[in-house]
Amino acid sequence: MSLIARKELEKEQRRRDILNAAEKLFFSKGYDNVSLNEIAKEVKLGRSTLYLYFENKEELFFAIVLRGAQILHGIVLGKSKKAETSYEKLSAFRDAYYEFSKEYPDYLKAYNYLISGRFDLANIGPEEYRDEFFADSKLYYEYKKKFDEIYIKTLEKGNVSNCPLPKFTASQYLNEILVLRREMLNIFSSAVEQGKDEGIVRPDVNSVEVTVLQTLIANSIDNLPPDLKDLLESQSISQEEFLRDVGELMGYMVSNRRNKNE
The missing domain is CATH 1.10.357.10 (Tetracycline Repressor, domain 2)
Structure with missing residues (x-):
């Protein structure tokens, strides 16, 4: 597998990780009670990194x-x-x-x-x-x-x-x-x-x-x-x-x- 292909797979996996973390929080606390900071913390990413994958909550x-x-x-x-x-x-x-x-x-x-x-x-x-x-x-x-x-x-x-x-x-x-x-x-x-x-x-x-x-x-x-x-x-x-x-x-x-x- 090429380096470019591997990086794309890593990006897709990180994006899924963010979605899964957000889903867990939304389901347990409700949409209005969850912040992007909490989602970033749950997935162990900085909030600025989160914006590379999703523009907003x-x-x-x-x-x-x-x-x-x-x-x-x-x-x-x-x-x-x-x-x-x-x-x-x-x-x-x-x-x-x-x-x-x-x-x-x-x-x-x-x-x-x-x-x-x-x-x-x-x-x-x-x-x-x-x-x-x-x-x-x-x-x-x-x-x-x-x-x-x-x-x-x-x-x-x-x-x-x-x-x-x-x-x-x-x-x-x-x-x-x-x-x-x-x-x-x-x-x-x-x-x-x-x-x-x-x-x-x-x-x-x-x-x-x-x-x-x-x-x-x-x-x-x-x-x-x-x-x-x-x-x-x-x-x-x-x-x-x-x-x-x-x-x-x-x-x-x-x-x-x-x-x-x-």
Whole structure:
């Protein structure tokens, strides 16, 4: 291995070390309670060295949220590909969100914090990096190639912390998150439309409205207020049972089944 190649590998490893250290602190203390100085200390680097890899704390946080978004996207995609009917696809989507919330609760919390209103997402980064442009950019396709060839293989081995991420700006990390989010929403919305064609879903149902409602419910699973959690527990209803019952209720709401009295 050449000296240049070795240095590049060392830089990539240091960048992963910084991400892993920041992730540990963000997950344990929360975004607002972590400083760049703490992250630098955790990874045993000077703060000035940190700036060689990440411009600010926001960029670091977005990179970590992207890790979680990629995991969720992979789970949704994997389960949806195995489904054939619209009912199976809608169930797969709900199951994927539940699996993600159960197996990766810290990533879900970080993701929900990103979209909580804490960040001014509409004004981050220049116009050319908004997702409708970014999704068709050369940079995006270069990333997707790397993601398909390396990231998924690493995820399959269960070693999330060693998965490579491309070097993006804060706005590019954000837009990649939005691109993945849009792909997942399209999967659910398409399944609703397929349900109409199959006669399972009522023809008057708006697939976009159903998708938005389902996403709001799925993203709120880890944010139930304590009194609501206590209420469910008082009836011995687990989080998994609650999610599945809500899914069945939504299915009944959009179902094309005729009234028994007709």
